[in-house]
Amino acid sequence: MEIRVQAEPFDFGAEAGAFAARQAGMGAVVTFTGIVRDLEGGGLRAMEIEHYPGMTEKAIEAIASEAADRWHTGDLLVIHRYGPLAPGEMIMMVATAAPHRADAFQAAEFLMDFLKSRAPFWKKEVAQDGADWVAARDEDEDALNRW
């Protein structure tokens, strides 16, 4: 299990390739990456991501450990950035490996659902006419109930 919380960009292709290359004995790798979405009609200057150093790493470790307990997975990778990001930049990625694809897909979805609502990150959209904190959505909270 590898968890990285960092300000720096990451190379999604290189990370995904290196992850897949070290999964001897596994049959499936699933990856997801989240990118900074522009506002409708454009105009987003930056997405600023704040986090809680110390708790962030612990929370992600707990989520990843839970995923590893629930599904027959091999390795798990989570990278999440913080700081100011431009539209189109990659915010985060997860990669999951499993002997069969169903476990890899489910573990990745579980990781994403919990990273969204249980890892201490907060997003702020900075536009030309001001800045607003992104509100948590009920659907994201509801998504946790399916697990």
Add this chain to the structure above:
Amino acid sequence: MDVLYFAWVRERIGHPKDCIETPPGTVRELVEDLCSREERYAAAFADLSALRVAVDQQLSDFDAPLDGVREVAFFPPMTGG
């Protein structure tokens, strides 16, 4: 004990951290103490249902005891991913 604030809670209060010499019994009592300090705390804590709390870096609730606790953090619902 350190009390940390994140996102708009930090912005409303105006700083990221307070140090409390003698913590009260529970998180809720801590909130009440802070609100009695200054209006900006009362503004930040006006709607507790809009807030989350972590006690020693674990998500917790407002009735959690503070005995032996080193760090409490207040923040809005998280928006990671």
